[in-house]
Amino acid sequence: DAGITQSPRHKVTETGTPVTLRCHQTENHRYMYWYRQDPGHGLRLIHYSYGVKDTDKGEVSDGYSVSRSKTEDFLLTLESATSSQTSVYFCAISEGVGLFFGSGTQLSVL
Amino acid sequence: DAKTTQPTSMDCAEGRAANLPCNHSTISGNEYVYWYRQIHSQGPQYIIHGLKNNETNEMASLIITEDRKSSTLILPHATLRDTAVYYCIAYNAGNMLTFGGGTRLMVKP
Numbered sequence: 001d002a003g004i005t006q007s008p009r010h011k012v013t014e015t016g017t018p019v020t021l022r023c024h025q026t027e028n029h030r031y032m033y034w035y036r037q038d039p040g041h042g043l044r045l046i047h048y049s050y051g052v053k054d055t056d057k058g059e060v061s062d063g064y065s066v067s068r069s070k071t072e073d074f075l076l077t078l079e080s081a082t083s084s085q086t087s088v089y090f091c092a093i094s095e096g097v098g099l100f101f102g103s104g105t106q107l108s109v110l
Numbered sequence: 111d112a113k114t115t116q117p118t119s120m121d122c123a124e125g126r127a128a129n130l131p132c133n134h135s136t137i138s139g140n141e142y143v144y145w146y147r148q149i150h151s152q153g154p155q156y157i158i159h160g161l162k163n164n165e166t167n168e169m170a171s172l173i174i175t176e177d178r179k180s181s182t183l184i185l186p187h188a189t190l191r192d193t194a195v196y197y198c199i200a201y202n203a204g205n206m207l208t209f210g211g212g213t214r215l216m217v218k219p
Contacts, residue, residue, distance in 0.1 A: 033207075035209075042197075042209045042210060042211050042212060043154065043197075043209035044209075045206050045207070045208065048206065058206060059206070059208070088151075090153050090154070092153075092154075097156065097159060098144055098146075098156045098159055098201075098207075099146075099154075099156065099207055100156060101153030101154050101155070102153055103152065103153055104151070104152070104153055
């Protein structure tokens, strides 16, 4: 699993509440990514980071923010969750030969 | 990144070779062909990648045509546990790894 831990694994929240998902890695990788996966859409990149405090937007970044204050942690925040953000969220790290993914977080926004 | 085209679904008999095609006619010279698979509800798993030459590892073989416009992932002896969605991606470092719809491979007894 390339030392990637996502937390929480499952979360149910209400519309309008803030939510933060955490991705933790133990192998000092520079690049980290957040994807979401929805039926019929495959995996879509939300945000990525290429170092501490260095982040950039992906193709579906609206409604999300990220922070990377230390190498091992990449946080994804939904400032005000909406039902359209119900999804499975995957964190990934880049290890030179490609991306390695965490186990995912199932988020339900009611 | 170059766009890739894959069949939506395929079936394969258990124990037989599974050959999954991918078209990437607009691939640029510095883009690699990557293959991932995703077993239901798990995170995508790296399988193999290549640039020009054919590649083989413990999981699969990757055959890339000489003009690099298409490739085939080969699982030599498919098992039921190989049932998954397989993604073919054209990618180079510095760009975003973008997943398309993939091929849903069903391995049948």
